Amino acid sequence: MTINTEPVDELIEVPAGLRHVIAAETRLGDVRGREGFYHYRQYSAIDLATGRTFEEVWFLMLEGRLPTPGELAEFTGTIAGLRDLPAELLPVLTAAATAGTRFRPMAGLRTALSMLAETLELQPLWDSGPTARSRDALRICAVTPTILAALHRLHQGLEPVAPQPELSTTANWLYMISGELPKPAAVRAIEQYLIATIDHGFNASTFTARVVASTGADIAAALIAAIGAFTGPLHGGAPDRALDGLDEIGTPDRIDDWVRDKISRGDRIMGFGHPVYRTDDPRSLLLRDIATEIGGPLVDFATTVERRVVELLAELKPGRTLYANVEFYAGVVMELSGIPRSMFTPTFAVSRTVGWTANILEQAESGKIIRPAARYVGPPAPEPLPH
Structure with missing residues (x-):
């Protein structure tokens, strides 16, 4: 049997994870990561x-x-x-x-x-x-x-x-x-969070x-x-994990050791970094403002942790500027609004x-099906079946 090895269509190489690949057109909104801006419709x-x-x-x-x-x-x-x-x-x-x-x-x-x-x-x-x-x-x-x-x-x-x-x-x-x-204050705080995370x-x-x-x-x-x-946990399952990190740190004097230990072990620090934003996540800034308006020891501690983690990440990961993302202050706002951690996500x-x-x-x-291709990297085919 003769196998036709010519590709039916010309394949296009794309980055891992489809990073920066435009897969469709949308009228719903966009994220402009370099600007720290995103929008719904207009x-x-x-x-x-x-x-x-x-x-x-x-x-x-x-x-x-x-x-x-x-x-x-x-x-x-x-x-x-x-x-x-x-x-x-x-x-x-x-x-x-x-x-x-x-x-x-x-x-x-x-x-x-x-x-x-x-x-x-x-x-x-x-x-x-x-x-x-x-x-x-x-x-x-x-x-x-x-x-x-x-x-x-x-x-x-x-x-x-x-x-x-x-x-x-x-x-x-x-x-x-x-x-x-x-309470009305809790309703408005969570409503702003909900609006900011629709898309x-x-x-x-x-x-x-x-x-x-x-x-x-x-x-x-x-x-x-x-x-x-x-x-x-790399997507929507992180708000409670970010708050768990604050619990693990416990007190301001433990921030540096905790961060350095995480980075030395190659662990991800939940609540920091984003695949699109190269500046402050606008959702995090909004939620930080909401948390600050509520006030209290948890907010004071969270802002201290955020500032020091960003500084240490800049020191220990030069060339990779990482900021707090939406999950970091989302957990704080939800905790202060009375939502149980199991209900954050x-x-x-x-x-x-x-x-x-x-x-x-x-x-x-x-009406068009999404059907990308994959590059095969396994053993050459066809091979004869073993006896």
Whole structure:
């Protein structure tokens, strides 16, 4: 048999990790790492976080413009009406919340969304039109906080707290976790965090969501795949680990020894460095301001640690300027707002679900499957089979 070894198409070499490779076009936003700037649609994400509500920015991501007061009222009412858990999900959530020896709410969310897809009989993106896709996206985004809060409560041996339609998305999230109406200051602090983390370019989870969406699968399948990528500690699974680092340090006099030990062992310092930003992460600056406004010993210690870690990283890793990223102060703000550490990454997911679904809907418009190539580096083929 003659094997044709000529490539069908000319292959293009790209950097490892697809770094700086443009894989698609998007109208949703961009990250300009050298400038320390990112935006949603035509607006600065930080300006939106400081000047708008989560619901307004959610509408912007879906519709491409900020809502009028009437549109916002209608949109907010629609979201509130979609928060309730389908009864079929409660046994699944109970099982997921009590499985294993370690509470893993994001794994429970994946399981619940699979069941939700069947319960709602979600159609593949390929077979549904824009109206049905948008409806499914709203339903999933609205119910995701309810699922995550229910998992937390069930793991604690408590009954889930039903969502309250009169509360905003952020206030309702905090209420469903604790069972108590949150203080306005905590609501606004977390709302700004949620807005600032809705979307952030073609990161690993967003790209994963778009790959699955490009196959025409249903929206839940694409979202579940994104969640799987998101849970990695190098991606969304870091806010609690960054705060754990502060606990390990303990006191200011231990900062230098802790950092030097981490670097000598080749360990990553969670909460520092970013694959895109070459200057301050604007999300970290926003969250540092929020934390400073709240104040207290934890904030004072965190700012001291941040300053000294940046100095030591510059000394010990010359040529690689590393700054605090979003995870460092995210953990501080969430801790001060009363969110349990096991719910830090789920809180991140509450906002990012909006960004993921916006990307899924945009990718579904393309109709083009994402199918890159790989360079084979194994033994030469074909070889005869051994006798």
